[in-house]
Amino acid sequence: MQLRRIIFGVCTVAAALAGCETPSESQHAFELSDAAQGSTPSGKAAVITPDRARNLASGCFACHGPNGRSPGYIPSLTTLSAADIAAKLKRFKNDEVSSTIMGRQAKGYSDAEIDAIARYIANLKR
Amino acid sequence: MHRINRRDFLRFAGASVGALAIVSPARAAQSARVMVIGGGFGGVTCARYLKVFDPTLEVMLIEPEPQFVTGPASNYVLGGFRALRRITLNYDALQTKYGITLIHDLVISINAAKKTVTLKNGKRLSYDRLVVSPGVDFSWGAIKYYDPASANAMPHAWKAGPQTTLLRKKLEAMRNGGRFLIVAPANPYRCPPGPYERASLVAYYLKRHKPRSKIIILDAKDDFPKKDLFMDGWNKFYPGMIEWVPGAQGGKARSVNVHKLVVDTELDRFKGDVVNVIPPQNAGRIAYVADLVNDSGWCPVEARTFESKKQKGVYVIGDAAIAGDMPKSAFAANSQAKIAAAAIVSELQGRTPAEPLLLSTCYSLLAPDYGISIAGVYRATADGIKLVPGSGGVSPREANLDFRAEEAKYAIGWYASITADGWG
Numbered sequence: 065m066q067l068r069r070i071i072f073g074v075c076t077v078a079a080a081l082a083g084c085e086t087p088s089e090s091q092h093a094f095e096l097s098d099a100a101q102g103s104t105p106s107g108k109a110a111v112i113t114p115d116r117a118r119n120l121a122s123g124c125f126a127c128h129g130p131n132g133r134s135p136g137y138i139p140s141l142t143t144l145s146a147a148d149i150a151a152k153l154k155r156f157k158n159d160e161v162s163s164t165i166m167g168r169q170a171k172g173y174s175d176a177e178i179d180a181i182a183r184y185i186a187n188l189k190r
Numbered sequence: 191m192h193r194i195n196r197r198d199f200l201r202f203a204g205a206s207v208g209a210l211a212i213v214s215p216a217r218a219a220q221s222a223r224v225m226v227i228g229g230g231f232g233g234v235t236c237a238r239y240l241k242v243f244d245p246t247l248e249v250m251l252i253e254p255e256p257q258f259v260t261g262p263a264s265n266y267v268l269g270g271f272r273a274l275r276r277i278t279l280n281y282d283a284l285q286t287k288y289g290i291t292l293i294h295d296l297v298i299s300i301n302a303a304k305k306t307v308t309l310k311n312g313k314r315l316s317y318d319r320l321v322v323s324p325g326v327d328f329s330w331g332a333i334k335y336y337d338p339a340s341a342n343a344m345p346h347a348w349k350a351g352p353q354t355t356l357l358r359k360k361l362e363a364m365r366n367g368g369r370f371l372i373v374a375p376a377n378p379y380r381c382p383p384g385p386y387e388r389a390s391l392v393a394y395y396l397k398r399h400k401p402r403s404k405i406i407i408l409d410a411k412d413d414f415p416k417k418d419l420f421m422d423g424w425n426k427f428y429p430g431m432i433e434w435v436p437g438a439q440g441g442k443a444r445s446v447n448v449h450k451l452v453v454d455t456e457l458d459r460f461k462g463d464v465v466n467v468i469p470p471q472n473a474g475r476i477a478y479v480a481d482l483v484n485d486s487g488w489c490p491v492e493a494r495t496f497e498s499k500k501q502k503g504v505y506v507i508g509d510a511a512i513a514g515d516m517p518k519s520a521f522a523a524n525s526q527a528k529i530a531a532a533a534i535v536s537e538l539q540g541r542t543p544a545e546p547l548l549l550s551t552c553y554s555l556l557a558p559d560y561g562i563s564i565a566g567v568y569r570a571t572a573d574g575i576k577l578v579p580g581s582g583g584v585s586p587r588e589a590n591l592d593f594r595a596e597e598a599k600y601a602i603g604w605y606a607s608i609t610a611d612g613w614g
Contacts, residue, residue: 116544119532122239123549126524127600129607130614136606137599164585164597165551165565172547172567172581 117180146186153178221246225317229253232323232508232523234612239531250291264350269391283614300480302501323508324474332470334445343448344465360464366400368463373443375470376410380518383415387554393428407434410442423556473510493570495533505530514575522550553601561598
């Protein structure tokens with residue numbers, strides 16, 4: 065069932081970024097590698113702050129369920145590692161794996177955003 | 191119904207003796223209060239995520255109705271394969287599990303300068319930030335003689351609930367060989383693929399129970415989302431049953447006669463046995479009350495935060511907002527709700543709101559086991575909210591039945607997830 069491997073999503077938010085810095089220390093964040101997609105209206109490269117990683121990941125809940133726990137047919141995200149999530153999303157993005165919709169979604173994200181989403185989801189309290 | 195905390199009690203007490211005309215909303219030592227008006231997809235998701243992003247916030251949700259019937263999946267009710275109670279949600283979990291204060295009342299006025307909201311019961315509540323998620327109202331009279339009373343004879347069923355049941359009953363009572371008219375509006379309106387999913391699923395019902403019947407879509411537009419996919423599906427499952435009359439061929443409705451069940455378009459007169467009028471729309475009432483609407487009938491907002499361009503400290507999300515390339519969909523409302531919640535929390539905590547990324551996906555069923563989708567990923571630009579080039583788009587036209595069946599399952603799964611993401 066290739067199509068059922070359409071995974072990715074997200075989790076809660078109240079949870080701390082386990083293993084990461086505290087929010088006050090972490091404002092430095094990382095530069096977006098794909099500046100074209102992550103550029104701000106002012107032209108400056110967007111940085112992926114903890115707020116932004118959380119917001120990006122929260123978008124995934126609409127389909128994959130609150131906290132990445134799907135109540136229905138769409139796969140849950142709660143068992144995936146950061147490496148799994150990032151690798152799957154990049155394969156969707158690059159059409160290296162077939163999907164119904166994840167390819168269309170993943171093409172909207174830079175690789176740096178994908179990495180931030182993957183880290184955020186995998187670090188949520190389960 | 192809701193808890194009255196001490197400061198409201200004092201405020202009402204003061205107001206009752208006429209001594210307290212102005213109450214400062216500044217609450218240095220207290221948590222900030224964010225008020226959300228409207229308990230649809232946008233409002234509940236925003237209330238919920240405000241609490242997720244900052245559990246110390248006091249979050250109030252104001253919604254007059256005790257239950258919400260979803261627009262998404264309401265065409266399944268018309269198709270006869272889902273009961274209305276299965277698309278009816280309540281607000282219990284928001285109160286008991288997520289600590290949101292529910293106020294079941296109607297907002298009468300909003301004073302954005304004083305940051306107060308007045309309810310129909312006479313109470314006045316203050317806020318630090320206000321989110322307005324009013325959905326749509328119908329532009330009554332835009333189609334001549336189509337007024338609120340007409341909706342009994344010609345249901346809109348575009349706000350789900352009793353109207354959905356009414357339209358379903360009329361379809362059940364229609365004779366075999368009858369003609370079902372759907373009047374579809376010009377852009378923008380709520381749920382762009384909705385009229386065409388409706389035609390499909392009513393055809394699904396009629397094909398099995400009244401196979402000589404016909405469906406005619408009288409459209410103000412010359413195009414609609416997923417058009418090729420819809421038409422392929424209609425030819426496959428319902429050949430000859432659904433006729434689409436675009437605006438260029440005289441499809442735009444000008445007036446109705448509710449007694450004769452007649453729709454007059456720019457070129458022709460159509461008589462129906464059952465008539466469904468999906469009227470032109472504008473932002474919901476509260477948006478007008480709060481002076482959030484511009485000449486277009488919708489609410490201009492900042493692309494990065496969804497703060498109103500007309501009223502500071504007030505955020506407009508969902509169908510009522512002017513959100514650039516985003517459709518007026520439940521998914522868009524969910525996505526905007528999270529971005530507005532995040533922006534409000536950032537601002538209250540003294541941080542700059544993060545650059546937003548927004549999403550929408552709309553599934554449509556053409557039959558219970560045949561689904562298609564349209565998706566988009568969006569970013570804020572200097573020119574408003576724009577689709578990320580190369581992202582999104584529609585299901586492939588050449589896909590096989592397994593693919594369509596899989597998307598139909600995802601449509602059902604999406605409904606389970608997005609309603610859980612809002613109502614819990």
